[in-house]
Amino acid sequence: xxxxxxxxxxxxxxxxxxxxxxxxxxxxxxxxxxxxxxxxxxxxxxxxxxxxxxxxxxxxxxxxxxxxxxxxxxxxxxxxxxxxxxxxxxxxxxxxxxxxxxxxxxxxxxxxxxxxxxxxxxxxxxxxxxxxxxxxxxxxxxxxxxxxxxxxxxxxxxxxxxxxxxxxxxxxxxxxxxxxxxxxxxxxxxxxxxxxxxxxxxxxxxxxxxxxxxxxxxxxxxxxxxxxxxxxxxxxxxxxxxxxxxxxxxxxxxxxxxxxxxxxxxxxxxxxxxxxxxxxxxxxxxxxxxxxxxxxxxxxxxxxxxxxxxxxxxxxxxxxxxxxxxxxxxxxxxxxxxxxxxxxxxxxxxxxxxxxxxxxxxxxxxxxxxxxxxxxxxxxxxxxxxxxxxxxxxxxxxxxxxxxxxxxxxxxxxxxxxxxxxxxxxxxxxxxxxxxxxxxxxxxxxxxxxxxxxxxxxxxxxxxxxxxxxxxxxxxxxxxxxxxxxxxxxxxxxxxxxxxxxxxxxxxxxxxxxxxxxx
Amino acid sequence: xxxxxxxxxxxxxxxxxxxxxxxxxxxxxxxxxxxxxxxxxxxxxxxxxxxxxxxxxxxxxxxxxxxxxxxxxxxxxxxxxxxxxxxxxxxxxxxxxxxxxxxxxxxxxxxxxxxxxxxxxxxxxxxxxxxxxxxxxxxxxxxxxxxxxxxxxxxxxxxxxxxxxxxxxxxxxxxxxxxxxxxxxxxxxxxxxxxxxxxxxxxxxxxxxxxxxxxxxxxxxxxxxxxxxxxxxxxxxxxxxxxxxxxxxxxxxxxxxxxxxxxxxxxxxxxxxxxxxxxxxxxxxxxxxxxxxxxxxxxxxxxxxxxxxxxxxxxx
Numbered sequence: 001x002x003x004x005x006x007x008x009x010x011x012x013x014x015x016x017x018x019x020x021x022x023x024x025x026x027x028x029x030x031x032x033x034x035x036x037x038x039x040x041x042x043x044x045x046x047x048x049x050x051x052x053x054x055x056x057x058x059x060x061x062x063x064x065x066x067x068x069x070x071x072x073x074x075x076x077x078x079x080x081x082x083x084x085x086x087x088x089x090x091x092x093x094x095x096x097x098x099x100x101x102x103x104x105x106x107x108x109x110x111x112x113x114x115x116x117x118x119x120x121x122x123x124x125x126x127x128x129x130x131x132x133x134x135x136x137x138x139x140x141x142x143x144x145x146x147x148x149x150x151x152x153x154x155x156x157x158x159x160x161x162x163x164x165x166x167x168x169x170x171x172x173x174x175x176x177x178x179x180x181x182x183x184x185x186x187x188x189x190x191x192x193x194x195x196x197x198x199x200x201x202x203x204x205x206x207x208x209x210x211x212x213x214x215x216x217x218x219x220x221x222x223x224x225x226x227x228x229x230x231x232x233x234x235x236x237x238x239x240x241x242x243x244x245x246x247x248x249x250x251x252x253x254x255x256x257x258x259x260x261x262x263x264x265x266x267x268x269x270x271x272x273x274x275x276x277x278x279x280x281x282x283x284x285x286x287x288x289x290x291x292x293x294x295x296x297x298x299x300x301x302x303x304x305x306x307x308x309x310x311x312x313x314x315x316x317x318x319x320x321x322x323x324x325x326x327x328x329x330x331x332x333x334x335x336x337x338x339x340x341x342x343x344x345x346x347x348x349x350x351x352x353x354x355x356x357x358x359x360x361x362x363x364x365x366x367x368x369x370x371x372x373x374x375x376x377x378x379x380x381x382x383x384x385x386x387x388x389x390x391x392x393x394x395x396x397x398x399x400x401x402x403x404x405x406x407x408x409x410x411x412x413x414x415x416x417x418x419x420x421x422x423x424x425x426x427x428x429x430x431x432x433x434x435x436x437x438x439x440x441x442x443x444x445x446x447x448x449x450x451x452x453x454x455x456x457x458x459x460x461x462x463x464x465x466x467x468x469x470x471x472x473x474x475x476x477x478x479x480x481x482x483x484x485x486x487x488x489x490x491x492x493x494x495x496x497x498x499x500x501x502x503x504x505x506x507x508x509x510x511x512x513x514x515x516x517x518x519x
Numbered sequence: 520x521x522x523x524x525x526x527x528x529x530x531x532x533x534x535x536x537x538x539x540x541x542x543x544x545x546x547x548x549x550x551x552x553x554x555x556x557x558x559x560x561x562x563x564x565x566x567x568x569x570x571x572x573x574x575x576x577x578x579x580x581x582x583x584x585x586x587x588x589x590x591x592x593x594x595x596x597x598x599x600x601x602x603x604x605x606x607x608x609x610x611x612x613x614x615x616x617x618x619x620x621x622x623x624x625x626x627x628x629x630x631x632x633x634x635x636x637x638x639x640x641x642x643x644x645x646x647x648x649x650x651x652x653x654x655x656x657x658x659x660x661x662x663x664x665x666x667x668x669x670x671x672x673x674x675x676x677x678x679x680x681x682x683x684x685x686x687x688x689x690x691x692x693x694x695x696x697x698x699x700x701x702x703x704x705x706x707x708x709x710x711x712x713x714x715x716x717x718x719x720x721x722x723x724x725x726x727x728x729x730x731x732x733x734x735x736x737x738x739x740x741x742x743x744x745x746x747x748x749x750x751x752x753x754x755x756x757x758x759x760x761x762x763x764x765x766x767x768x769x770x771x772x773x774x775x776x777x778x779x780x781x782x783x784x785x786x787x788x789x790x791x792x793x794x795x796x797x798x799x800x801x802x803x804x805x806x807x808x809x810x811x812x813x814x815x816x817x818x819x820x821x822x823x824x825x826x827x828x829x830x831x832x833x834x835x
Contacts, residue, residue: 042793044604045558052560128572130562184605200614201785232686232783234666240673241783246685401552401798408556408564431563438563 029215029500033517034226037509038238038247040254041371042231043203046195047183048170049122049129054507057168058252059229061510062205064170064189067096067115068161072504072511075277075327075423077165081110081190091156091460098147101212104173105187105194112149116141117174119151131168133438134427156458158465159424167508192222192513203229213513222513223500235373239263242493248517249494249501251509256374257315260491268496273489277328277421277505279321280378282366282483283407284414287443291364291413295356297480299349300414301341303389304382306485313377314488321484323476324425324469327505331425331469339477349389361390368395369403369417378485379416410441421487421505425469426457433481444481521823528819536811541586543807547800548582554602554798576602589804599801601794608805611790616809619786621691622778623771625702626709627764633714635753638721642756643729643748653722660715669708669781676704686783705782709775713767720763724756731755758828765821769814 041055048064051057069080082096102110119141122129137157142150153160163169170189173179180186187195192213193205205227213221230247232238235254242250243266250259260271282300290296306320319326320336336342353361368379376397383393398406406412422428431437434453435445452472459465476484492503501515555572573579577588592599598608641653677685687701728734729752737751738744776788787806794803825832 044797050558052558052562125568125571128559128568128575130559130568132568133563133565182605199785200611200618201783201789230686230783231785233780233789234670234783236670237673237685237781237783240670240678241685243678244681244685246687399552400796401557402550403552404556404561405552407561408569438565439561441564 061167625706629710634717638718642722642725657715
């Protein structure tokens with residue numbers, strides 16, 4: 001018996017070893033080739049400081065680079081154009097040392113004056129940069145020497161470094177507009193790829209030959225000669241395109257659990273996934289009756305069942321959302337199951353509605369954002385879940401611009417949408433739920449929450465700051481500024497010969513510079 | 520006389536374009552949302568910034584002033600730039616129009632190639648079964664939605680059989696054969712319902728002329744049945760068919776939003792759809808102007824074609 005077991009074990013080991021040998025990719029990355037990426041949304045604007053469309057932001061970090069960057073796997077801040085930095089004791093001065101081998105696509109080197117120009121450009125009202133609100137804490141930027149730059153803040157602002165690690169804070173050269181003309185259609189950055197062609201339905205980038213990046217073996221990055229984005233608006237066609245080999249990989253909106261499931265058994269494809277930092281939410285307008293009553297909001301929270309929602313909409317490939325993403329372990333995210341108002345209790349919800357003077361239930365409208373495919377499904381599931389608790393939902397289907405207009409003007413009872421996630425809890429939460437927050441369209445006002453948020457951003461990183469966000473998570477779950485629903489998994493599907501691509505929680509496409517095609 | 524008729528029709532185009540542009544302009548301003556909000560997105564709700572962007576785009580002026588400015592620019596031959604992407608609309612149109620034109624011409628050619636034989640067969644056969652089969656088939660062709668037909672054609676011919684590439688649309692001049700192959704599936708998708716409609720029209724017209732005196736005379740002269748059908752029946756039966764083809768062509772030139780979406784063709788239909796979603800007023804105006812003008816011109820051509828088909832028709 002024992003011998004049989006040993007034999008079986010041996011053969012298993014051999015089999016595994018054999019499989020590993022078969023599966024092992026050619027050891028060294030191959031240079032050259034064009035990576036064709038299929039996406040569903042049009043790329044509209046390439047000005048890093050002005051663009052807001054998801055598809056534009058998604059290509060931005062191929063062209064432009066920020067001072068710091070996020071490690072796509074650990075989500076930690078890493079050096080990028082800045083090789084090192086220091087913070088003064090009072091938390092007001094940030095000094096950055098820049099790398100000396102970074103050049104823009106026109107061959108000029110990236111230096112301190114460019115960094116100053118960039119931050120000034122974002123803050124200049126004439127730029128009309130939607131990013132200006134994020135950099136509001138900056139008082140001034142000083143050039144210390146050609147490769148050292150100092151940023152002085154108006155007040156201590158703990159999340160400051162995380163704000164510099166975004167492609168939309170990408171460094172542009174001094175006199176950017178004069179050099180490129182219209183930055184919406186022409187580019188000049190220092191990223192691994194430069195724009196070659198901005199055609200109808202497709203955008204082509206070619207390798208920046210003097211890019212400073214190297215792989216672990218010291219080889220120059222990026223490996224590929226070019227990257228082409230093809231816009232394929234219909235998700236079914238997008239899936240067909242990767243199956244037929246017309247594109248090498250597909251990613252972004254439309255590449256979801258449905259795509260992953262339909263393509264899972266196609267041998268020449270591989271499916272990659274990573275938990276998203278962005279989350280789906282049910283937004284609530286706090287000044288509109290009946291939602292101006294805390295008990296009604298609590299009833300809403302008690303009526304929904306996130307686990308069921310995740311099963312139905314995401315086939316289980318999502319995590320129930322607390323206020324802080326589970327991927328950000330250092331901020332001690334509280335698991336959804338342990339938060340108040342997170343366990344479904346329809347009877348208690350009905351009771352609360354009765355106490356609030358609605359013994360026969362309430363009727364509310366719900367507006368799903370039309371550009372995110374799964375959101376309409378979420379609204380339908382929520383409608384079903386809310387009904388037994390006495391909340392009658394009418395779904396309002398509107399087009400994108402109408403949604404945006406009504407979102408901006410707080411003209412809704414509730415809406416379902418996707419909020420982009422951030423690695424710092426302050427940036428993740430403040431703008432949505434502080435009474436003065438720049439995107440508090442919910443009209444949520446709570447003194448205790450405001451206080452915690454204000455403390456959170458002025459307290460330097462450490463145990464005290466963690467504690468503040470621990471308290472805040474409880475407060476948010478109790479007071480329901482809006483309902484965090486789920487952090488879904490993001491998917492990318494690639495042909496088998498695509499190597500080295502890692503999808504990131506921030507949806508960054510930077511890993512394309514380490515991607516190579518086996519031939 | 521004929522020239523005068525054509526000139527008159529062309530002059531009539533001007534008030535049509537004017538009315539349509541006023542209508543679209545006012546409708547776009549009546550629905551919620553504007554390009555300034557779309558440009559700023561979801562990053563903040565700062566009213567000052569919104570006001571500034573609205574001022575940049577001239578959206579702070581009364582609607583009639585905005586219309587007047589736009590009209591002045593268009594009359595001087597400048598379609599303006601897209602407020603969303605900053606690209607000149609002339610360029611955008613120059614990129615999108617060839618896709619749509621080729622698709623429309625290709626689809627009509629396919630539709631006619633399918634419809635005339637099928638319709639003729641159904642309209643002249645004495646077999647009830649054959650006629651019934653055609654009727655059923657064409658009804659099916661009419662009822663199947665384009666998004667489904669397109670998706671099925673892609674799955675079958677591009678993914679499984681690999682007979683046609685998906686989403687490869689090289690220029691007609693550079694690679695004519697590859698181009699015709701690339702556009703075949705989308706053109707076929709567009710052609711199917713139109714072929715069905717035209718075939719039914721051909722059949723109905725043929726049935727109507729079957730008992731006409733001149734057909735009887737032709738038969739009595741001892742002409743063979745195919746000659747009777749081709750020379751005497753079909754030519755007369757084609758007048759309503761040409762009218763229908765003209766209307767279909769007009770619609771197709773406006774770009775088929777569904778087919779352009781399904782086959783990822785960056786044509787005029789998709790451009791118009793994007794412009795509506797993004798509230799890109801000048802782009803939408805340009806699309807509407809061009810599409811309207813094409814529609815009117817195609818219908819003028821159809822009217823002129825009648826003279827060729829039926830010498831009794833005269834324009835004065």
